[in-house]
Amino acid sequence: MNEKIKFEKYLSERVLKLEESPTFALEKKVDALDSQLKEKGSYVVRFGIGQPDFNTPANIKDAAKQAIDENKTKYTASTGIKELKEAILDKFLRDNGLEYTTSNIVAGNGGKQVLDAIMRTFVNQGDAVLVPRPYWVSYTQQIVLSEGIPLEIDFNENLKIDMAHLRSLIKEHGRKIKLLILNSPGNPTGAVYNIEELREVAQVCLENDIFIISDEVYEKFIFGNSRHISIASLGKDIKDITLTVNAVSKTYAMTGWRIGYVAAHADIIAQMTKIQDQSMSNPCTPAQWAAVEALNGNQDSVEKMRLEYEKRRDYIYKRLNSIKGIKCSLPEGAFYVFPDVSGFYKGNVKNSFDFSSELLEKAYVAVVPGGAFGDDRFVRISYAASMDKIIEGMNRIEKFCKSLI
Ligand code: GLU
Numbered sequence: 001m002n003e004k005i006k007f008e009k010y011l012s013e014r015v016l017k018l019e020e021s022p023t024f025a026l027e028k029k030v031d032a033l034d035s036q037l038k039e040k041g042s043y044v045v046r047f048g049i050g051q052p053d054f055n056t057p058a059n060i061k062d063a064a065k066q067a068i069d070e071n072k073t074k075y076t077a078s079t080g081i082k083e084l085k086e087a088i089l090d091k092f093l094r095d096n097g098l099e100y101t102t103s104n105i106v107a108g109n110g111g112k113q114v115l116d117a118i119m120r121t122f123v124n125q126g127d128a129v130l131v132p133r134p135y136w137v138s139y140t141q142q143i144v145l146s147e148g149i150p151l152e153i154d155f156n157e158n159l160k161i162d163m164a165h166l167r168s169l170i171k172e173h174g175r176k177i178k179l180l181i182l183n184s185p186g187n188p189t190g191a192v193y194n195i196e197e198l199r200e201v202a203q204v205c206l207e208n209d210i211f212i213i214s215d216e217v218y219e220k221f222i223f224g225n226s227r228h229i230s231i232a233s234l235g236k237d238i239k240d241i242t243l244t245v246n247a248v249s250k251t252y253a254m255t256g257w258r259i260g261y262v263a264a265h266a267d268i269i270a271q272m273t274k275i276q277d278q279s280m281s282n283p284c285t286p287a288q289w290a291a292v293e294a295l296n297g298n299q300d301s302v303e304k305m306r307l308e309y310e311k312r313r314d315y316i317y318k319r320l321n322s323i324k325g326i327k328c329s330l331p332e333g334a335f336y337v338f339p340d341v342s343g344f345y346k347g348n349v350k351n352s353f354d355f356s357s358e359l360l361e362k363a364y365v366a367v368v369p370g371g372a373f374g375d376d377r378f379v380r381i382s383y384a385a386s387m388d389k390i391i392e393g394m395n396r397i398e399k400f401c402k403s404l405i
Pocket of ligand 1: 021023024048049050051112136137138187
């Protein structure tokens with residue numbers, strides 16, 4: 001073909017409409033800047049993409065090495081090996097009080113791929129999916145990829161679903177709404193839903209035949225008196241309409257291993273399995289064995305990481321609120337803070353995208369603009385970074401903010 005050919009006219013509307021992932025786009029930019037800075041003896045403080053700075057625990061790495069040595073390197077069932085499904089069943093029972101059988105489980109290539117397969121399983125062209133703002137960046141785009149329509153729900157003063165707005169969206173869009181995405185502890189807010197709030201959401205969904213995707217990947221990182229509750233554990237009827245998504249990525253510092261999973265009604269799983277068969281074959285086999293060890297093995301490393309995240313949260317929250325012009329609420333979980341920086345919007349800095357790119361270019365600190373999560377007043381700071389880096393990053397942010405006043 002001619003070099004000047006306009007490829008776009010041959011490509012699908014679906015892909016052309018899709019936005020780039022802001023977290024991954026930022027990583028590319030930061031990698032490039034960081035290597036330039038390294039030559040000058042400097043570096044970027046990375047508060048961007050949400051991934052644990054800890055290494056995968058040794059027992060988990062050993063299990064993967066052993067699997068490779070034992071030639072456990074072939075195709076498996078597309079939804080995962082029996083041993084992994086059993087480890088997942090034990091986890092749901094132990095941690096969430098949820099009883100399932102292997103016919104209720106799909107293990108896939110990370111929580112993200114599992115979520116995408118769920119969208120494809122449910123969403124017809126023009127179907128609506130309720131997404132509470134602020135939301136993780138890929139939810140809305142995965143809906144778009146399935147040719148559905150994301151319906152954004154406003155949030156209340158606790159950064160959680162505004163129930164009156166949820167009800168009015170249901171009234172307006174009625175049966176076009178198929179799904180609601182719940183994410184507690186939440187990315188980017190760190191907000192954790194309590195039992196009364198979960199009951200209210202469950203009730204509304206039951207009354208209106210709306211299925212719930214409950215993304216619980218941050219369940220283990222919860223602080224103070226907060227407690228994680230799986231919405232599916234609130235009763236049989238709610239369990240039947242809930243797809244509980246989780247992953248080993250955050251809990252065990254295994255982001256690159258790509259193992260996530262979902263538990264749902266067997267009839268949903270049977271249909272979703274066809275998608276896994278046709279699009280993914282199976283999640284990486286040695287990584288599945290590593291995940292078996294992660295879920296069944298000693299859990300001490302998880303508590304160690306949680307304690308460290310809590311210390312960091314407390315520090316960063318105090319530092320942020322001491323900066324004139326920043327307002328930040330205390331997150332109860334995950335490893336993000338979501339400060340309101342809109343007080344600095346003037347001149348060149350008109351929005352969260354400008355604020356983040358100025359902060360990166362001038363102060364060498366990477367954060368994700370709140371606009372990417374559906375609210376432009378904020379930026380997201382991931383504190384999955386060492387305490388040294390957090391102190392340095394906060395010093396840089398403080399100085400940068402002073403320069404904007
Ligand atoms: N979930 C992480 C984040 O929000 C990983 C990046 C991504 O998949 O978007 O940063």
